Amino acid sequence: MSKSIILVTGGTGYIGSHTVVALQQAGFEAVIIDNLSNSTAEVVDGIARITGARPHFERVDCCDRHAVAAVFEKYPGITAVIHFAASKAVGESVEKPLLYYRNNLVSLLNVVEEMLAHAVLSIVFSSSCTVYGQPAALPVTEDAPVQPALSPYGNTKQICEEILRDTAASCALQGVLLRYFNPVGAHPSAEIGEWPVGVPQNLVPFITQTAAGVRKELSVFGNDYHTPDGSCIRDYINVVDLARAHVQAVNYLLGGKNKTAMDVFNIGTGKGLSVLELVSAFQEATGVKIPYKITGRRAGDIEQVWANPGKAHAVLGWHAQESIEDTLRSAWKWEKKVRGIEQ
Numbered sequence: 001m002s003k004s005i006i007l008v009t010g011g012t013g014y015i016g017s018h019t020v021v022a023l024q025q026a027g028f029e030a031v032i033i034d035n036l037s038n039s040t041a042e043v044v045d046g047i048a049r050i051t052g053a054r055p056h057f058e059r060v061d062c063c064d065r066h067a068v069a070a071v072f073e074k075y076p077g078i079t080a081v082i083h084f085a086a087s088k089a090v091g092e093s094v095e096k097p098l099l100y101y102r103n104n105l106v107s108l109l110n111v112v113e114e115m116l117a118h119a120v121l122s123i124v125f126s127s128s129c130t131v132y133g134q135p136a137a138l139p140v141t142e143d144a145p146v147q148p149a150l151s152p153y154g155n156t157k158q159i160c161e162e163i164l165r166d167t168a169a170s171c172a173l174q175g176v177l178l179r180y181f182n183p184v185g186a187h188p189s190a191e192i193g194e195w196p197v198g199v200p201q202n203l204v205p206f207i208t209q210t211a212a213g214v215r216k217e218l219s220v221f222g223n224d225y226h227t228p229d230g231s232c233i234r235d236y237i238n239v240v241d242l243a244r245a246h247v248q249a250v251n252y253l254l255g256g257k258n259k260t261a262m263d264v265f266n267i268g269t270g271k272g273l274s275v276l277e278l279v280s281a282f283q284e285a286t287g288v289k290i291p292y293k294i295t296g297r298r299a300g301d302i303e304q305v306w307a308n309p310g311k312a313h314a315v316l317g318w319h320a321q322e323s324i325e326d327t328l329r330s331a332w333k334w335e336k337k338v339r340g341i342e343q
């Protein structure tokens, strides 16, 4: 029997590449489309080295509708789409909102319109816990209200969720919205990982670059929050665990197990860690000291958020498995590899 083909947009990106590995290891065939605006084609080699199979790769910008259509025509066996392709830098989205609205919304519209035109009716969408803002109750469940977005980036995630919900209500499209908490770490092989362009905005890449000596010290953005040690709290989810959630979501849709046309799941560990706790965990896991200073709060940061992942446990059968120590060791192993530091 031929394998079911999954189209992965943004499949050479950080979460996309780990998901392609998980898909192939679960017996799916993957077609990656990516415009390489924030990744390189070498990622495909890393995926091939891990899995022993080379995913199909097409350099395509999802904003180019004709190019997206051509991919569906070239691979008639596509059964589902996982849509990652999007811009994701919060600060940049504040400076260039139109770029973010165009890129993130037009991409989704093109992908869904071409799915429907080719009778591909299952989609998994890469959403974010950013839609909850600062939740009133923690841990946050999927029925917590969506709050006004703090950035154009966050707003694109909310609008994309709405586009998908409205479309699913109007036709046979079905899907899963995965609201990720904070994805961190790398594949344990260190063949693929996160590769931020320029100065990292996210915490873990900044920590690993500081450990590698690329950055002098970490700035901890605020220690006067209403949390036990004063620093912000997040739910750091291992990227390989997160990748598995996509495979389980695809199986859920293709197996016809979904009760709702557009279902939503939190993907997190269920445990909150403060910035200072994360720095300590990194130091303990790797033995590398991270110089840091406390600076002012970062505009737009929320104080604390962590997931109630109970629905993903119960309905998808998905659980986070990796410890934060192993996760941070994997991030450090990857950083050392790309910097040529002896392992």
Ligand code: UD1
Binding pocket: 088, 090, 091, 128, 129, 130, 154, 182, 201, 202, 203, 204, 206, 218, 219, 220, 221, 222, 232, 233, 234, 275, 298, 300, 301, 302
């Ligand atoms: C951010 C976005 C979120 C997005 C995600 C994508 C904001 C407000 N939120 O999540 O919408 O989905 O990235 O990756 O930007 N920190 C430091 N020093 C640093 C970097 C971060 O102290 O150099 C702190 C932050 O204040 C925060 C925590 O570390 O408390 C995590 O920050 P980060 O990794 O940027 O993720 P989020 O802000 O949670």
